[in-house]
Amino acid sequence: MIEIKFKGRGGQGVVVASELLGRAFFIEGKFPQCFSLFGSERRGAPVIGFLRVDEKPILLKCQIYQPDQLILFDLSLVEEKEVIEELKPGGTLLINTDQGIEAFKNWRQFKIGLIDGRPIARGAGVEGALNTTLLGAYAALTHEVRKETLIEVVRRMIPIKTESNIKALQTAYDRVRIYESLS
């Protein structure tokens, strides 16, 4: 079983990101389970998305405390120490940031993917939500899911600006900077 946690703010597409990725795993024959936690449904409020995926049905009906993979939509929501304590040893971190790898020297025990999502999304014609952009980067970083499956899911689930979202996904897939774990 892989456990994935998404952290971001209301309006960034955190909930939809976990649902799209869940659906992609489902299409690929896996047993995903996804859910979200939000204090209040408003833009800017912290939102956490959870996704589990396994080869068999998942029985757990509780939150994820030690994910294998952490996707950070918004760095301002996390403390450096918190990530180290939370992410499983050997885990993978995908970060939406305009900074270089040198800014994350204390997280190098993890595999890291860096993506500057905002200009990519905007360049493709997507305003606000970063979900499709970060999922493109996720596919290239982890290879847990095929890019083509994600594109199929976007076509099916996102009726507005579909092609822009696919372009954002594709661009992020090509541009994500990947750094293997140093430990």
Added chain:
Amino acid sequence: MREFMTGNHAVAHAVKLCRTPLIAAYPITPQTPIYEKLSEWESSGLLQGIMMRTESEHSAMASCIAASLTGVRTFTATSSQGLALMHEMLHFAAGCRAPIVMANVNRLLAAPWGFWADQLDSLSQRDTGWIQFYCENGQEALDSVIQAYKIAEQVFLPVMICLEAFFVSHFMEPVEIPAQEEVDRFLPPLNLPHRFDIEKPGFLVPVVSSDLYRKYRQMMQRAMDSVKTVAAQVDDEFKTTFGRSYGIIEPILVEDAEVLLVTAGSMTSTARMAIQTLREKGYPVGLLKIRLFRPFPVEALQQTITGKKKIVVIDRNCSIGSGGIFCQELRAALIHSPDPPFVYNYLAGIGGTDVTPDTIGKIALDAIRRVDPADESIWWVDV
């Protein structure tokens, strides 16, 4: 066909498959996605029935009662405050012997305000004469709605299908959607008595003498008692058609267990994992899921529990001044057992607090260590 969906949408699918002609509802978080999905299908022509958008839950239930008495299938969905507002009409529905089916998404009751899972909303309606089922996941919620119509229409009592906020209502998981033809075969076109004629409107709830009232109540109680058998039969039939069944209770690794955990709803799934770990560590722990709460399956529980030393009921609800409600009922059911077990009550998951396999494991170990019985409920907080 298998699809990836939330428990709420699984319920909406069940209602559509049952070809329910009258749905009357009022939106309330976290039930609203059921209402929205059915509305969406209504406007796109996929729903066979009509949606009545009432001004309150009280009116929604009144509409369901009236429609049900004209002989049609009816459905409503609500949560928490909405169910509380319906309270008066819940008694009317059961007293009129209207076979209404309702989904209640278990959400805590105010105050303070919140949207999280807690079973107190439906459990505090336990004396209204409604049959109640508690579901572990979206698949069970879907299947239970289909079963509910078949049960309700045999015994003429309404059914409440309960699924917890968030852990069932909003969890997206793979769900098997039965084929329409199979559901049609399982639930043939309805031939309920037409007790209300809209051409000749009249008042249906006359004043009766004390004697008559007692007789009606006794008939209701008898009908409710028969549900234990009817529900088990319907579940068997369901298995023949759809290949899935749940039982009115489900014993898991019970035979050689000395300590038995008892759960209802989504926590059961997590407990299934927890007892595997406990077994691997050598603890003789089993699990008992209570799915049917009204009528309370006393005989089935007595049979399963006979000979056990310790029962550990974990309640995601608290009747203030008494304790966990599943535990109250279970203790009462066991009072005449030969050599009755110690029954411990742990309150966990109240207000949607998270219950992990580790939580359940720790509760089990705490109960195993205890030497004396405990009357009071134990408020469990993970440390």
